[in-house]
Amino acid sequence: MKTKRKTAAKAKAKAKAKPARRKIKPATKPKRVAKTKPKVAPKVVIDTAKWLGFVNEHGVVLASARGPVPNLAEAVAGEPIVGSWWAHPKGNSIFAVLSAIDDSDEVRCFKLIDRKVTFVHRRLWPALVRLAQDGVLPADRVAALRQEHTPGGQHRNVVTPFPDWVDRGTSRVADALTAAEALAQLGVLWVS
Secondary structure: OHHHHHHHHHHHHHHHHOOOOOOOOOOOOOOOOOOOOOOOOOOOOOOHHHHHHHHHHHOEEEEOOOOOOOOHHHHHHOOOOOOHHHOOOOOOOOHHHHHHHHHOOEEEEEEEOOEEEEEEEEEHHHHHHHHHOOOOOOOHOOOOEEEOOOOOOOOEEEEEOOOOOOHHHHHHHHOOOOOHHHHHHOOOOOOO
């Protein structure tokens, strides 16, 4: 009988005791994963007229290489660039300016100075033509380059050999120049 009492007493005590509360975790919402957009450089607004004026003023400028004529990338950066201009804080602006100049009808691009990308303003095209016709400049140095954007988003260089890019007006002015006058317009420092 004792065992029955103990068991009954235990059951009574258990009933009187507060039921143990189980900790129930609240239903958790799945964590929201932030949608990340691909990093796209902010659109850079440039003063194209200013940089076309820079090329017009100097006549011949290098895109980014160092040489005997001004360097457009360093002019945009406002300081000498050590290493690649892509890594410069103003790299996006430099790219925008170089692209705008390359797209302009007032400027042609050549591998003229030390076989580096060189921009030449329209006013000096006749001098280039005269020197190329006279054999002072090799034809490959005055082959016009143009960047084309492919449907896949890449860039490729399109080369127009000399004299295929020369229009009639440029040709007429070039025919009226002497080689000495052309050299005087372009400067003899970099013709090599």
